[in-house]
Amino acid sequence: MWKRLLLVTAVSAAMSSMAIAAPLTVGFSQVGSESGWRAAETSVAKEEAAKRGITLKIADGQQKQENQIKAVRSFIAQGVDAIFIAPVVATGWEPVLKEAKEAKIPVFLLDRSIDVKDKDLYMTTVTANNVLEGQLIGDWLVKTVDGKPCNVVELQGTVGGQRGHRS
Numbered sequence: 001m002w003k004r005l006l007l008v009t010a011v012s013a014a015m016s017s018m019a020i021a022a023p024l025t026v027g028f029s030q031v032g033s034e035s036g037w038r039a040a041e042t043s044v045a046k047e048e049a050a051k052r053g054i055t056l057k058i059a060d061g062q063q064k065q066e067n068q069i070k071a072v073r074s075f076i077a078q079g080v081d082a083i084f085i086a087p088v089v090a091t092g093w094e095p096v097l098k099e100a101k102e103a104k105i106p107v108f109l110l111d112r113s114i115d116v117k118d119k120d121l122y123m124t125t126v127t128a129n130n131v132l133e134g135q136l137i138g139d140w141l142v143k144t145v146d147g148k149p150c151n152v153v154e155l156q157g158t159v160g161g162q163r164g165h166r167s
Contacts, residue, residue: 025055027075028084031111032063041086041111065089072096076103085122086110097121 026049030042042058049056057080059071065088075083076099083105087093093114100107101121109125116122141150 023053023055024081025057025078026082026084027071027078027080028056028058029061029068029071029075029086030058031061031068031086031088033060034063038086045084061088063088065092069093069096072100072107076100076105079103080105083107084110087112087114090115094118094121 028042028045031038033039033042045058046056057075057078059068059074061068061071068085068088069092072083072085073096076096083100085093085107087109090113094116097107097116098121107122109122111127113125113127114122141152
């Protein structure tokens with residue numbers, strides 16, 4: 001729920017500020033469609049773009065950075081007005097982000113941050129507060145089990161992905 005609310009807020013804010021001008025075309029390089037959360041993220045992006053009359057081009061990266069980079073280059077070649085990326089991994093983005101910057105296309109990161117020396121290669125990163133989410137669920141679990149034994153399973157994300165560093 002928290003992540004959906006954050007995503008709706010982030011996409012709405014970013015697209016609202018861009019929607020003031022002429023009709024826009026935005027590219028979205030999605031990690032993949034491997035989970036319900038990613039499907040919801042894509043669905044919300046489509047809904048918010050449609051509400052604002054924004055043409056949204058979505059590329060499914062299929063969990064491969066090379067697919068995402070190809071998609072971003074395609075968006076640049078098409079001359080989109082902005083690019084959103086939910087990066088599958090944290091490194092290796094500098095060359096394509098430099099291409100977007102040279103084309104004067106703003107890039108926004110969703111859900112995951114990246115490791116680049118020049119933070120001016122993208123506008124901002126929109127993420128959840130994972131530490132707070134962990135604290136909230138931990139507090140809920142302690143209250144719910146009330147001292148009784150319980151089993152906990154940790155689900156991890158993409159191997160090599162930035163989110164893998166949070167556990």
